[in-house]
Amino acid sequence: MSLTKYDGNIHPDEWEGGETSKYISNFRKLCYNAExxxxxQKKYLYQSLPNNYFLTEFSKKKEKIKSTNELMKEFEEIVIDESNLIRYDSIxxxxxxxxxxxxxxxxxxxxxxxxxxxxxxASNLVLDRNGLWIIKINDTGFNNQELASYTDNTPIYLQHKNSSCYLTNCGRETKSPSTGNTEVCCNNYSAKWNFKNSKLENYQGYLRSNDIINLSTKYGGEPLQFLRSHELQFTIKNDTYQEVVCHSERLGGNDEWCIELVK
Structure with a gap:
């Protein structure tokens, strides 16, 4: 039986008549014809899976699968779960x-x-183009579609999509406009950010859409600082903006961010 690798076209909105639906239909047909x-069937499906996440998750589930319907159901659940994972170069x-x-x-x-x-x-309650960021594994522009994880040894950079500048801690000597904490800005200096799941202690898995996280970074030899916002505002040219800063104080509710996968 000849089965091509699943190509990872996994967006749930595209299932009806999309590549995932076609893949499942083709798999069923090939298995039926080959009797x-x-x-x-589990062996063929395993060999067709595209990356380590699919392989690992399928390995956890395959022993309890007793029918083709169960096999397809487990595959669909893995596909849905994988569609919420964040990759490098995700928006x-x-x-x-x-x-x-x-x-x-x-x-x-x-x-x-x-x-x-x-x-x-921190801008509007409704997301607009000014709030879009690109997860980068490096600052060279190299495209890498690997899954992003919480491990400390992988640098993560945040590139502002519209301006192409990077989110940066400006150092403790540079004060924020409202509270005098460390200023956070966008410029061409690509600061490495550490992502920590604020709800799961020492979690080392993949980043998922809607995870609640803390973000931290270092400036030169300075201590680790965390990204924070609060309801305090600053004014520029008669317009007010909610301040975002870095700090090295105890973590609290103002240090939590929800990461949302846009694309």
Whole structure:
């Protein structure tokens, strides 16, 4: 029986008449025509899976599968789960949990104090183009579609989609406009960010859409600092913005962000 590898086209909105539906239909037809039992079907499906996540998850489930229908059901569940995982080069949004506003920046909108760099703030309750970020494994522009994880040894950079600048801790000597904490800005310096699941202690798995996370980074030899927002605002040219800062204090509710997969 000849079965091509599943190509990972997994968006649930595309299932009806999409590639996943076609793949399942083709798999069923090939198995029926070849008259093979479910144990052989499991072997063929395993060999066709595209990446380590599929292989690992299927290995956990395959022993309890007793029929073709169960096999397809487990495959569909893995597909749905995988569609919520975040890859490098995914477009994401970061919603501040306490206030419901999105981490944002606008090209050519600069702080009037501190570094004078492109400012970062928590914007509207409704996501717009200013709140879109790209998860990067490096700062070279190299495209890498691997799954992003919480492991400490993999650098994660956050590139603002519209301006192409990077989210950066500006160092403790550069004060934020409202509270005098460490300023957060966007510029060409690509700061490495560490992602930690705030609800699961020492979690080392993959990043998922709707995870609640803490983000931290270092500036040079300075101590680790965490990304925070709060309801305090600053004003530039008669417009007010909700402040985003870095700090090295105890973590609290203002340090939690919900990561949302956009694309």
């Amino acid at each position: 093979i039992d479910v144990e052989e 994401i949004a970061l919603k501040h949990v306490a206030t419901g506003k999105y981490l944002s920046s606008i090209g050519k909108y600069y702080y009037s104090t501190g570094s004078g760099s492109q400012m970062v703030f």
